[in-house]
Every structure is written in C-alpha cells, then in structure tokens.
Amino acid sequence: MKWGLIGASNIAKTCVIGAIRAVGDEVVSVLSSDEGRVQQYAQDNDINHYTNDIDQLLSNPTVEAVYISTKNNLHKEQALLAIAAGKHVMCEKPLALTVEDAKQMVDAAEKAGVVFATNHHLRNAATHTALRRAIQAGEIGKPLAARVFHAVSLPPHLQGWRIEHAADGGGVILDITVHDADTLRYVLGDDPVEVTALTQTGEMSKTGAPDSVMGVIRFKSGLLAQFHDSFTAKYSQTGLEIIGTEGTLVARDVMTQRPVGEIELINAEGSRKLALEHHNLYETGFRQFSKAVADHSQPAATGLDGIWSLATGIAVVEAAATGKTVPVSV
CATH class of the missing domain: 3.30.360.10 (Dihydrodipicolinate Reductase; domain 2)
Known part of the structure; x- marks a missing residue:
C-alpha cells in the first residue's frame, strides 16, 4: 500500500515511517503547511514527493491511504477531504475536538467504503x-x-x-x-x-x-x-x-x-x-490496517474506538x- 503523510510530524518520523516500510508498504508523499519544513522533511526521510497543498496530495492517484498527525483541531477537515478523495485513513488520536465531529468523520468513511482507523498504538x-x-x-x-x-x-x-x-x-x-x-x-x-x-x-x-x-x-x-x-x-x-x-x-x-x-x-x-x-507496536497497527483494506476486516483500533476515547x-x-x-x- 502507498501512503501519504498529512503532517510532517515527529511521531511520523520516529515511529510511523519505519513501521509502514517494515510491513512492506511505501510512503510516497508528505504534506506540511510549511514549505521549507516539508522539503527538508522529505529529504531527511527519503520521501520522493512533498507538498504544502492538501489537494495536490489527495489528487495523487498513487496515494491509497493517508496518515494524519497534524494538530488535533485540523484532523476533522483533513480526514473528510481524504475520505472524499477515496483514501483510507489512519488518524492520530484524538480524532477531533468534539464527539460530533469524530462521528461525522467515521460516518463519512463508512459511507465512502474506506477503512478508517485511530492510531491507538x-x-x-x-x-x-x-x-x-x-x-x-x-x-x-x-x-x-x-x-x-x-x-x-x-x-x-x-x-x-x-x-x-x-x-x-x-x-x-x-x-x-x-x-x-x-x-x-x-x-x-x-x-x-x-x-x-x-x-x-x-x-x-x-x-x-x-x-x-x-x-x-x-x-x-x-x-x-x-x-x-x-x-x-x-x-x-x-x-x-x-x-x-x-x-x-x-x-x-x-x-x-x-x-x-x-x-x-x-x-x-x-x-x-x-x-x-514483544514486538513493534506501530508495525502491528499498520500491518493490521493493510489487512483490513485487503480483506475488509477491522483495523486494530477502529473509528468507533477513537470516538469512545x-x-x-x-x-x-x-x-x-x-x-x-x-x-x-x-
């Protein structure tokens, strides 16, 4: 599976990029609102494509799933855009700042037929x-x-x-x-x-x-x-x-x-x-996510799990x- 990163975050750099690659998937693009930061981030983490335009990342046909690790107040808007673009979503906790917003995200994913997971590692x-x-x-x-x-x-x-x-x-x-x-x-x-x-x-x-x-x-x-x-x-x-x-x-x-x-x-x-x-917690989560996409099973932590937390x-x-x-x- 090919991933886009929404957020040039420390957690993605230290834990997630390596986990995605360890399970046989690929990170193909990264997004940050800071153009200078995202360029350096892509270079440091061997990611070929970078952008500060979310529409550009989501319109990339090679991106199948996104990992969202921006500030908590940005999760809802970014997740809904990704879902509308047909991308599977792994979102950092908390999913949003209100339960109503989190439910809207999860409902949208269900209607779109995409996998939506909460990164409760x-x-x-x-x-x-x-x-x-x-x-x-x-x-x-x-x-x-x-x-x-x-x-x-x-x-x-x-x-x-x-x-x-x-x-x-x-x-x-x-x-x-x-x-x-x-x-x-x-x-x-x-x-x-x-x-x-x-x-x-x-x-x-x-x-x-x-x-x-x-x-x-x-x-x-x-x-x-x-x-x-x-x-x-x-x-x-x-x-x-x-x-x-x-x-x-x-x-x-x-x-x-x-x-x-x-x-x-x-x-x-x-x-x-x-x-x-013992095993790598993030690799386990991303391996289960890929399985959920492949066979329509459940990710390790679902959107509903994210709503409860x-x-x-x-x-x-x-x-x-x-x-x-x-x-x-x-």
Missing part, C-alpha cells in the same frame, strides 16, 4: 494483549478495579502547542488520558460510563492547558479505574494494575511506545510472570472544570 502491545487474554481466561476472577500510571516527562521538542494551545486540543487529557481510556476498554472489554477528575496546571504549561490530571472512571460493569496522567514526571515508571475477585495483574513499564514491560499475575497459587513476545477525554475535561461527575456520552 498501545492496544497493539504484547503486554496489553496478554492482560486482555488473562482476564478473558478468568485468571483474576471478576475485575473490580484498575489503576493506570501514565505520568511521563514531555520532552522540549514535543511541548509547543501540546501544553500552550488548549484551543488546538492541547493539554495532557486529550494527549494521554485518551490513551488510558482506549487501553482500559481494550484490556477489560468494558466501556466507561462516567468520570471525575482534578487537574494541575503550571509546572510546565503557562497558558492554562492542564499538564497533569488525576481521576476515576466508572465502567459499565461497575469497575472503578484510577488514572494519573502527567507531562511533568521526570522519574516515574508507567504501569497498569487490574484487581479482581480472585487475583491481581500488575503490569510495569507498559504505557509506552516501546515494546517493553512485564506482567505479574498474583493469585491463590502465588505469583508468576506472564510469558510475552475522545468522549472519555472530553468528559474528563468537563469533570475537572466543573468539579462534577460527568457521564461519558457516545
């Missing part, structure tokens, strides 16, 4: 798949509670709009909490129904976009999930714990792009490590702003 990790399988196998009985530790240090080259421009979709919630929501949905096979949250602002952000958040999500089953997300934790390890009636799963160093981490299962039989075969993130934003428990509306 964490669900592609061997660790999260192992957690999901252990829960489905009844290893910990009925899941009752979960705890997500997703506090990291946002490096300077990724800061910019993510911490300064809330109107563009910046802030820790739409950047990280949406990942927590998707990971929990995938691992638990359960959907969120309401949230409470408090935010912290000022350790990194100077304009009001929250740089840390803590909260609780209630799921349909009744399970309660704590989460802590931050841009300001320089020396913290990520993790995910699932506590059940008959045991606990403790996953360490797993809320990360890297294929690492370990899982300990603790139950009446004692404690043991789960066997894991966005709706949860938006509910967390509202809960933190109002001090109220807010329903997750999909």
Whole structure:
C-alpha cells in the first residue's frame, strides 16, 4: 500500500515511517503547511514527493491511504477531504475536538467504503494483549478495579502547542488520558460510563492547558479505574494494575511506545510472570490496517474506538472544570 503523510510530524518520523516500510508498504508523499519544513522533511526521510497543498496530495492517484498527525483541531477537515478523495485513513488520536465531529468523520468513511482507523498504538502491545487474554481466561476472577500510571516527562521538542494551545486540543487529557481510556476498554472489554477528575496546571504549561490530571472512571460493569496522567514526571515508571475477585495483574513499564514491560499475575497459587513476545507496536497497527483494506476486516483500533476515547477525554475535561461527575456520552 502507498501512503501519504498529512503532517510532517515527529511521531511520523520516529515511529510511523519505519513501521509502514517494515510491513512492506511505501510512503510516497508528505504534506506540511510549511514549505521549507516539508522539503527538508522529505529529504531527511527519503520521501520522493512533498507538498504544502492538501489537494495536490489527495489528487495523487498513487496515494491509497493517508496518515494524519497534524494538530488535533485540523484532523476533522483533513480526514473528510481524504475520505472524499477515496483514501483510507489512519488518524492520530484524538480524532477531533468534539464527539460530533469524530462521528461525522467515521460516518463519512463508512459511507465512502474506506477503512478508517485511530492510531491507538498501545492496544497493539504484547503486554496489553496478554492482560486482555488473562482476564478473558478468568485468571483474576471478576475485575473490580484498575489503576493506570501514565505520568511521563514531555520532552522540549514535543511541548509547543501540546501544553500552550488548549484551543488546538492541547493539554495532557486529550494527549494521554485518551490513551488510558482506549487501553482500559481494550484490556477489560468494558466501556466507561462516567468520570471525575482534578487537574494541575503550571509546572510546565503557562497558558492554562492542564499538564497533569488525576481521576476515576466508572465502567459499565461497575469497575472503578484510577488514572494519573502527567507531562511533568521526570522519574516515574508507567504501569497498569487490574484487581479482581480472585487475583491481581500488575503490569510495569507498559504505557509506552516501546515494546517493553512485564506482567505479574498474583493469585491463590502465588505469583508468576506472564510469558510475552514483544514486538513493534506501530508495525502491528499498520500491518493490521493493510489487512483490513485487503480483506475488509477491522483495523486494530477502529473509528468507533477513537470516538469512545475522545468522549472519555472530553468528559474528563468537563469533570475537572466543573468539579462534577460527568457521564461519558457516545
């Protein structure tokens, strides 16, 4: 499959271009509104064609699919243009800034008959798949509670709009909490129904976009999930714990792009490590996307998955702003 990149982004450079090539696909064009930046980006990443005109990229008959990694407020317009041009779409999270906009994107793709995916790469990790399988196998009985530790240090080259421009979709919630929501949905096979949250602002952000958040999500089953997300934790390890009636799963160093981490299962039989075969998360996602195009199956994370994570993130934003428990509306 031949791909066009909408956005000359760091994530595309460090993770996505290599994944696309590793699964046997090709990057044939890249778009950025900054003509100087896109020319240098294409040269640095061995991409033959570049443009600052989205119509030019989308009218290229060799481009079969696009990967969108621009600012969050641009996703909707760019995705709808790509869908109208008959291109398959892999869009970064969050899909948009409102649930209504995200639904419009997903509905348009369905009507056009193109594959639409959300790049929730964490669900592609061997660790999260192992957690999901252990829960489905009844290893910990009925899941009752979960705890997500997703506090990291946002490096300077990724800061910019993510911490300064809330109107563009910046802030820790739409950047990280949406990942927590998707990971929990995938691992638990359960959907969120309401949230409470408090935010912290000022350790990194100077304009009001929250740089840390803590909260609780209630799921349909009744399970309660704590989460802590931050841009300001320089020396913290990520993790995910699932506590059940008959045991606990403790996953360490797993809320990360890297294929690492370990899982300990603790139950009446004692404690043991789960066997894991780590693999590149992005390669797994793009391989599944190509398969979905070829045989009309589902990508690793669908548009509906993206709607759920966005709706949860938006509910967390509202809960933190109002001090109220807010329903997750999909």
